[in-house]
Amino acid sequence: xxxxxxxxxxxxxxxxxxxxxxxxxxxxxxxxxxxxxxxxxxxxxxxxxxxxxxxxxxxxxxxxxxxxxxxxxxxxxxxxxxxxxxxxxxxxxxxxxxxxxxxxxxxxxxxxxxxxxxxxxxxxxxxxxxxxxxxx
Amino acid sequence: xxxxxxxxxxxxxxxxxxxxxxxxxxxxxxxxxxxxxxxxxxxxxxxxxxxxxxxxxxxxxxxxxxxxxxxxxxxxxxxxxxxxxxxxxxxxxxxxxxxxxxxxxxxxxxxxxxxxxxxxxxxxxxxxx
Numbered sequence: 726x727x728x729x730x731x732x733x734x735x736x737x738x739x740x741x742x743x744x745x746x747x748x749x750x751x752x753x754x755x756x757x758x759x760x761x762x763x764x765x766x767x768x769x770x771x772x773x774x775x776x777x778x779x780x781x782x783x784x785x786x787x788x789x790x791x792x793x794x795x796x797x798x799x800x801x802x803x804x805x806x807x808x809x810x811x812x813x814x815x816x817x818x819x820x821x822x823x824x825x826x827x828x829x830x831x832x833x834x835x836x837x838x839x840x841x842x843x844x845x846x847x848x849x850x851x852x853x854x855x856x857x858x859x860x861x
Numbered sequence: 862x863x864x865x866x867x868x869x870x871x872x873x874x875x876x877x878x879x880x881x882x883x884x885x886x887x888x889x890x891x892x893x894x895x896x897x898x899x900x901x902x903x904x905x906x907x908x909x910x911x912x913x914x915x916x917x918x919x920x921x922x923x924x925x926x927x928x929x930x931x932x933x934x935x936x937x938x939x940x941x942x943x944x945x946x947x948x949x950x951x952x953x954x955x956x957x958x959x960x961x962x963x964x965x966x967x968x969x970x971x972x973x974x975x976x977x978x979x980x981x982x983x984x985x986x987x988x989x990x
Binding site: 775779782783786792793796797799800801803804807808833836838839841842849852853856857859860 | 867868870871872874875877878881897898899900901902904922925926929933936937
């Protein structure tokens with residue numbers, strides 16, 4: 726198992742944790758009658774995401790953002806691994822990505838400004854650098 | 862660089878990353894740096910070309926999620942062929958056309974590009990089976 730694959734597995738688990746961090750407060754705030762319904766907008770008066778507390782909505786946005794990041798990171802890790810291009814550099818990028826995405830969650834939830842955006846940029850750059858390393 | 866399916870997949874990943882940067886740059890101008898750096902508790906929507914690039918980005922991420930497994934299955938099964946290479950090249954070309962077609966609102970061309978990319982993805986799955 727390459728270090729990149731280990732980081733990818735942790736990133737997947739991080740997204741599971743992010744799911745729970747969002748879903749538990751959302752269910753407590755909205756009630757299971759709403760969350761287990763088919764969530765028809767006309768019956769619930771709009772999107773459920775507009776009815777949760779600001780912090781839960783931030784955790785929801787953080788989770789959605791990580792889906793986008795995770796898809797690109799998965800691509801980078803899998804291609805680097807399959808083409809046998811794993812190096813110290815790509816491993817460092819993978820851990821930088823993971824560290825950035827872990828920090829991104831409290832940064833969003835607690836409104837660390839401008840750190841959230843900088844942390845996001847670290848994770849994004851690490852992914853792009855891995856993709857470029859896979860091409861060379 | 863365009864001669865094997867995995868490189869084409871990586872190039873498409875870089876195209877998606879470029880779309881993220883274009884969308885963020887547009888949002889900086891429209892919504893303001895202060896808003897982007899904030900926790901975005903109030904919802905602000907971009908308009909015009911930035912909104913189009915945002916929709917193109919969402920569509921590109923979905924397309925990536927769909928095409929990546931097909932190419933990875935082909936790789937793991939050692940099933941790459943001239944046909945799969947050409948199909949992957951068509952996919953990438955279609956998605957390269959899709960982005961400006963959406964950004965500049967070229968109706969018809971955008972749909973045609975999307976359809977070509979989608980059809981290429983289906984063919985890659987059929988080849989992977």
